[in-house]
Amino acid sequence: MIVGERKSVTEILEMTKGYDRIFVAGCGTCVTVCLAGGEKEVSVLSSLLKINGKKQGHEVKVVEGTIERQCEREWVGEMKDKVRDAEAVLSMACGIGVQLVAEMYPEKPVLPALNTTLMGFPTQHAIWLENCRACGDCILHLTGGICPVTRCAKQLMNGPCGGSQNGKCEVDSQTDCAWALIYYKLKAMDRLDWMSKIQPPKRWDIAGHSGPRKTVKEEEVVP
Amino acid sequence: MSRTAMVIGGGIAGMQAAINIANQGVRVTVVERSPSIGGNMPRLDKTFPTMDCSMCILAPRMLEVARHPMVTIMTNSEVRRVSGQAGSFTVDVLQKARMVRDTCTACGDCTKACPVAAPNEFDLGLSTRKAIYQPFPQAVPQAYVIDKDLCLNKGHLIACERCSEACNAKSVDFSMRDETVRLEVGAIVVATGATTFDPTALEEFGYRRFPNVVTTLELERLINAAGPTRGRLVRMSDMEEPKRVAFINCVGSRDHKSGQEYCSRICCMYGMKDALLVKEHDPSTEVTIFYIDIRAPGKGYEEFYRRIRFEDKVAEFIRGRPAEIAENEDGSLTITYEDTNEGGIKAKTFDMVVLNVALVPSNDTGELAKILGLETDKWGFLKAPRVSGGPLDSSGGGLYLAGMVAGPMDITDSTYRGIGAAARAAGETEGDRSFPEPPIYPTLSTDEIRTGIFICHCGKNIASVVDIKELLEYSKELPGVVYVEENMFSCSEEGQRSMVKSITEKGLTRVVVAACTPRTHEATFQEALREAGLNPFLLDMANIRNQCSWVHPDGPAALSKAKDLVMMSAARAANLSALDVTTVGVVPRAVVIGGGIAGLSAAREFVSNGFETHLIERKPYVGGNVAKFSSVYPQETSGGELISEITCELSESDKFHLHASTAIDNVGGYVGNFTLTATSNEFVSDRCNLCGECVKVCPVKVADEFEEGMFSRRAVYRKDTYPPRYYIDAEACTKCGECVKVCKPGAIDLSSKDIELESGAIVVATGFEAGDKEQLRRWGHRKSKAVLTTAELERLLSGTGPTRGKLDSFVADPKNIAVLLCADMRWGRNGYCSRFCCASGLKSARELKQRYPAANVYVLYESMRTTWTQELLYEEVQGLGVRFVAYSFEDMPKITTGDKPRLVVKDPLMRSTLDLTLDLLVLSVGGIPSHGSEELMRALRISSSPEGFIQEAHVKLAPVDATNSGIFIAGAAQFPRDVGDSVAQGCAAAARGMAIISREFIEVGGVVARVLSERCAGCMTCLRTCPYDAIFIDREGLAEVNMAKCRGCGICTAECPAKAIVLRSYEDDQIIPMVDALIGGATNGG
Amino acid sequence: MAAEAVAAVKKGTEADASFQPRIVAFCCNFCAYAAADLAGSMRLNYPPNARVIRLPCSGKIEILYLLRAIEDGADGVMVMGCLDGDCHFLNGNYRAKKRVAAAKKLLEEVGIEPERVEMYNLSSAMASKFAEMIADMTEKVRRLGPSPLGTGVAK
The missing domain is CATH 3.50.50.60 (FAD/NAD(P)-binding domain)
Known part of the structure; x- marks a missing residue:
């Protein structure tokens, strides 16, 4: 899933300065699950905005609302009343949600309350590890289900760099060496021979380095 | 009947x-x-x-x-x-006669009026109490009592009735008489x-002569926050805080002079605990403990000892028994003692001396x-x-x-x-x-808020401080309030009758009782609501006594706070909702996992109480470690005899079902309704006629686990335990089928079977493995025939064992024999004390000395932990002429194995080094967690403690409850212990299990968590943070609460990112309005 | 400690003695609330400024409750739970401690003194500790002065 974390309150207060009617919009999917932008976080942030307003000596009207997903037009459409009544929307969704809300309500300032940090899964409660960079050309079937694009600091495609020590990365000794993990997984699968298969140079042009990409499922698109 | x-x-x-x-x-x-x-x-x-x-x-x-x-x-x-x-x-x-009826509200007015004071036995005479008193504030029953010996009102000679005059609840009753009830x-x-030993007779310690010599129990009171000094530790001579405190262990214990030769078992531990309390009280205090041996035999005890002595260095430990205490002019005390570690007579001065006294009947x-x-x-x-x-x-x-x-x-x-x-x-x-009978919970429609407020005077306890009239007037005006009432005692029968009447007549739908604490009285008032046909969860209490009139003697301040408390209660009450309590059925059957002495004891209790019981044992026979023992200390019965006494009882009952050679695969369900699946490799049926033809044809030879691997056996074999037939070791069996061919009664079938069992309660009694082989390698175990563990020796000494009790092939005409205690425990990877091995080592030493009187027998020990009457065994073995050598973990004995092991060890007492060639070295071994217990714990969803044994729910008060409700622990699976303790714990686990399966149903619901499924994102947060494994994900991928497991802590609700889970009666709209109401009203409610 | 704090209140050092702070005290049922009960039984006197809200476990406390109290204008908020390692629900008090720390950080960022929210740990036998803690918080809040969000008027 997409993981995010709340920006510092100071930063949020800076961007909401001057707005007295704010709609704090939560998103009920990824950012709820990663404990960053669900209903609970919306209520905490709203309370903080009100406290700040009161402290400045003027009342800030804060409206709370959390929808299923801020990345779908139909759901975002449901927020229209609350958006209309507000001077600004403070979105607690990921960057995707913020952009869709901004696009659908062209006249409204839509402010991001979160930093979208990574795509990954929790290794334990409240700790998430990045697993995917959406490079557009998956090779997980060859690397035992461990992504060298994401999990190798040097994004090496053909084995470890040589700096790997005791299974840890030389860039950060707390991080597992992706290629060590790949080695052990392939060994467990009895497929160590795959290690010696040479990967051709990666196409970084489809990895998002040349403008926004588009995914189309042709048979679903009708005129 | x-x-x-x-x-x-x-x-x-x-x-x-x-x-x-x-x-x-x-x-x-x-x-x-x-x-x-x-x-x-x-x-x-x-x-x-x-x-x-x-x-x-x-x-x-x-x-x-x-x-x-x-x-x-x-x-x-x-x-x-x-x-x-x-x-x-x-x-x-x-x-x-108590002279106080149970209508007493424990207000304490009588005590103030009573003119007689006497030493308070609860504080061991360190404070005083009156003739009418409550033993301590949390006493049960709460009612006060008159000490007839002290009371002036004897036969009305002096008509002192001050207490009864002061009592508003009219509870003092001098007409009560002693009564014999049949x-x-x-x-x-x-x-x-038991009680603590009075050390007065031991004059050398000066107890009662010197005010600054106290017993441990007195220290407990002195350091207790609710004690006579409000938790300020002082010495009695000048009420100054002592800077140097000494603890003396074994006062009246291990002591022939005072008549208690036994070890009182707990004083080393409570002494160290008190040392820590003294240190926490004032970290600059110097604390010294005088000891003979530190006996820390229990779960977490050895770790506690290490913390006190070595890691946190809470106290200095001096090995030696003080000879005398003398008092100095300034009240300080000088202890003269012999330092048995360093040698020599020494003296040291302290401000206070605490005697760790023995326990006596x-x-x-x-x-x-x-x-x-x-x-x-x-x-x-x-x-x-x-x-x-x-x-x-x-x-x-x-x-x-x-x-x-x-x-x-x-x-x-x-x-x-x-x-x-x-x-x-x-x-x-x-x-x-x-x-x-299960209580009925009325679920009256409660949409309309009609709150009634009942304000209790508590006699004068509230009314004398808080202006009740004004509080009533104030309460009337609160939102939702339609009725207010005052009672002299709301909890009295009269008060409750009136409450029931008012609820019914005024059609109240919410009730606030402004009185004392819900911790003692919520149940009482809930009962009143129920009687009036109102759901009992529609009650809130404002504690205007304990939190108000009793602590704020200033009337206006108390009134203002009482108003706030009532207002907050009314705000919460308005949003309370009726809760359901429902029932789930219980499977009236028990499963016991593990057939050692603890498991068998548990099974016996279940069966003798009439419950169908299934015993699942991984091995083909029951009896565990105990079945192998040649004798069970202190009795001279053999382990096998003990096991057969229980299995005889069990096998007579048709309620008992043994599943031997059976391994658990999976456990599902919850308390009252578990489902277990297992694989049974019980290949031989009870048609076996013990002819033994199968053994003759079996081609497989493997190490015999029953003989500790010292001898070998076939894949088909039998042992002198239960069941009385041959069985097949499925792991070793090659399924060649030779045995099937020769078996005349056709008792053998070499196929595995799947078993599925439903049960209401599970007892885990998977025991321990004797000896940590990894650690024992250090002593040349298995390298030399002359190095044996106590477990191996038990087999060799057993009359029914592989050598019929003869040691000849292992040792002949020995000159030197050594028994090493703590051979695998308290060092290396096993940091804990295994509790039973000192006694088993001494038992071996005794047996060997008796068999070979001419041999020199040495016992090497780090700390001699022969608790309770094991101390007599210690004395007996000393009397036999066995030599005891204390070693230290810093300087462990050295063993070189050759043909005969060579032992080099420092003897600190003799200031010399022993260098011996041994004919036999016996390693006294402890217990490590059973092989496979980790997987079992995972399957049962119960936790393990740091040593790898099963974690109990509470070390003191729930030692047989596992961390998953409905699962109980018996015997050494929880921690190594001796045979008697294992039997007791087996019985205890069965008792806990029977508390569940005796009932047709268990009640669930009330204040538990509930998922609002339309909001749930299925994020697993609640499931991961629930301390009781009470949440699961249902088929729709949403969280659901198992009400039978939920204990109502609310942790999940505070963690849920979608506000999709609530704790009934503590929902946001039942808490936030209290805050809003208190601090000037909801300004912009969200 | 309690005596000192009370004495300081009386003397009015560094604080306006006439200011009566309003404090919300969230108490766990098993330790803190029980200690409050015992303080009553022992007739200990302590400042009348705190109002207790009973929770089953301090682990039930939510950051929002703490912020909400401040938002409403409370001068101080206390969370009182069992001693470390003694939680009746295993680890609720550790969770509470973390949440209180998080709330303090958030409040600091909006310019509210983080000292207005505090976590306290005590056992059910620590009645005098309970009284001391209330006195301690009352005095601490008195020194901080009225909440910038409050009405400034004591009830």
Whole structure:
């Protein structure tokens, strides 16, 4: 899933300065699950905005609302009343949600309350590890289900760099060496021979380095 | 006929016995001599090794006893006469007049009026109390009591009635008379405890002569926040805080002079605990402990000892027994002692000396023993002569022992002996089990908010400080309030009658009682609501007594706070909703996993109480480690005999089902409704006629685990235990089929079977492995034939063992024999003390010295932990001429293995080094967690403790409950322990299990968590943060609460990112309005 | 400690003695609330400024409750739970401690003194500790002065 974390309150207060009617919009999917932008976080942030307003000596009207997903037009459409009544929307969704809300309500300032940090899964409660960079050309079937694009600091495609020590990365000794993990997984699968298969140079042009990409499922698109 | 039992003694062991008898559907009467139950625990400040506050863990348990509908408490009462036998005793109980009726509200007005003061026994005379008093604030029952010896109002010679005049509740009643009550009971648990030894007679310590010499129990009171000095530790001579404090261990213990040759078992630990308390009180205090051996034999105890002595260096430890204490002019005390580690007579001066005194039988134990016709030992503790009854069966039928009445023991041991005695006692009673009817919870429509506020005067307790008139006026105006009422005592019968009437007549839908604390009175008022046809969860209480009138003597301030508290309560009450309590059925069947002594004991209790019981054992036979023992200390029975005594009983019952050679695959379900799947490799049926033809043709040869791997056996084999037939080791078997061909009765079928069992409760009794082979390599174990473990020696010494008890092929005409204690424990990867190995090592030393009187037998020990009467074995072995050499872990003995092991060890006492060629080295081994217990714990979803044994729910008060409800632990699976303790814990685990499966259903609901599924994102947060594994994900991928497991802490609700889970009665709109109402109203409610 | 704090209140050092702070105290049922009860039984005197809200476990406390109290204008908020390692629900008090720390950080960022929210740990036997803690918090809040969000008027 997409993981995010709340920006510092100071930063949020800076961007909401001057707005007295704010709609704090939560998103009920990824950012709820990663404990960053669900209903609970919306209520905490709203309370903080009100406290700040009161402290400045003027009342800030804060409206709370959390929808299923801020990345779908139909759901975002449901927020229209609350958006209309507000001077600004403070979105607690990921960057995707913020952009869709901004696009659908062209006249409204839509402010991001979160930093979208990574795509990954929790290794334990409240700790998430990045697993995917959406490079557009998956090779997980060859690397035992461990992504060298994401999990190798040097994004090496053909084995470890040589700096790997005791299974840890030389860039950060707390991080597992992706290629060590790949080695052990392939060994467990009895497929160590795959290690010696040479990967051709990666196409970084489809990895998002040349403008926004588009995914189309042709048979679903009708005129 | 209804089942009834009696518990004599209301201390922790008696309370645990009573609750667990009652929970099995047996009515029980607790007879307590003093005015309150609780025993010694209320006096303690903290409990070792977790430093839990003693009262915190005890008080809820005391209330549980008091509120239990199946328990009757008789305080101020003594058993005077007993006749009859097991199953039908007639008991005369003398109930001494309390002179205060149970309408007493414990307000304390009487005490203020009473003119007589006397030393307070609760504080061991360190404070005073009046003639009318409450033993301690949390006393159960709460009612005050008149000390007739002190009271001036004797036969109206002087008509002092100050207390009854002061009592607004009119509860003082001088006309009450002593009464003898006759009770018919089926079984009796004796739990009258022990008391501390009075060290006055040991003149060298100067107790009572020197004010600054105190006992440990006195120190507990001095350091307790609710004690006579409000927790300020002072010495008595000048009320100054002591800077140097000494603790002296073994005062009156291990001491022929004062008559207690035994070790009192718990004093090393409580001494260290008190040392820590003193240090925490003031870190600059120098603390010294004088000891002979530090005995820390229990779960987490060794770790506690290491922390106190080595890691946190709480105290300096001096090995030596002080000879004398002398008082100096400034009140300080000089101790003269012999330092047995460093040698020489030394002296050291302290501001305060604490005597860690022995434990001796309670006064009148002897008299009670006579009344009950029970045998006592030479010190006056009650005897438990039957091995298979463990320490629970007294010398008389139908009479069971719990706690320190049978000898000194800690709270943990007292607890599981109390619970274990409950199983034994319940089995002795006859007739139907009865349970209170499930309460009915009216679910009246409650949309309309019509709040009634009831304000209690509590006599003068509230009314004398808080202006009730004004509070009433104020309350009337609160939102939703349609009715207000004042009562002299809302909790009195009259008060409650009036409350019921008002609720009905005024059509109230919410109730606020502004009175005392919900912790003691919520249940009372909930009952009133129920009676009035209102759901009991529509009540809130404002604590305007404990939090207001009692602590803020200033009227206006108290009134203002009382107004706020009532306003907040009304705000919460308005949003309360009616809660359901429903029931789920229970499978009336037990599963016991593990067939060692603990598992068999548990099974026996289940079966003798009439429950279908399935025993699952991984090995092809039962008996565990005990079946291998040549003898069971201190009795001379063999382990095999002990096991067969129990299996004989079990095999006679058609309720008992053994699944040997069976491994658990999966466990599902929850308390009352578990489902287990297992694979059975029980290839031989009971058609086996023991002809033995199968063994002759079996081509497989493997190490014989029953003989500790010293000999080999076939894949088909049998041992001198139960079941009495041949069996096949499925792992070793090659399925060649030769045995099937020769088996005439056709008893062999080499196919595995799947088993599925449903059960209401599970007992885990998977025991321990004897000896950590990895650690033992250090001593040349398995490299030399002359190095044997105590477990191996047991087999070789056994008359039915592989050598028929002969050692000839291992040792001949020995000159030097050494027994090494702590061979695999307390160092390396096993940081804990295994509790039983000192005694088993000494038993080996005794046996070897007796067999080879000419040989030099040495016992090498780091710390001699022969607790309780094991101390007599220690003395006996010393008397045989066995030499004892104390080694240290810093300088461990060195063993070089050649043909004969060579031992080099420093002997600090003799200031020399021993260098011996050994003919035999015996390694006294401890217990490590059973192989495979980790997987089992995972399958059962129970936690493990740091050593790898099973984690109990609470070290002191729930030592047989695992961390998943409905699963119980017996024996060494929880921690290594001796045979008697394992039997007791097996019985205890069964008692806990029977509390569940005796019932047709269990009640669930009330204040539990609930998922609002339309909001749930299925994020797993609640599931991951629930401490009780009470949340699961349903088929739709959403969280759901298992109400039978939820304990209502609310942690999940505070964690849920989608606000999709709520704790009933503590939902956001039941908490936030209290805040909003208090701080100037909701300004912009979200 | 309690005596000192009370004495300081009386003398009015560094603080306006006439200011009566309004404090919300969230108490766990098993330890903190029980300690409050015992303080009553022992007739200990302590400042009348705190109002207790009973929770089953301090682990039930939510950051929002703490912020909400401040938002409403409370001068101080206390969370009182069992001693470390002694939680009746295993680890609720550790969770509470973390949440209180998080709330303090958030409040600091909006310019509210983080000292207005505090976590306290005590056992059910620590009645005098309870009284001391209330006195301590009352005095601490008195020194901080009225909440910038409050009405400034004591009830």
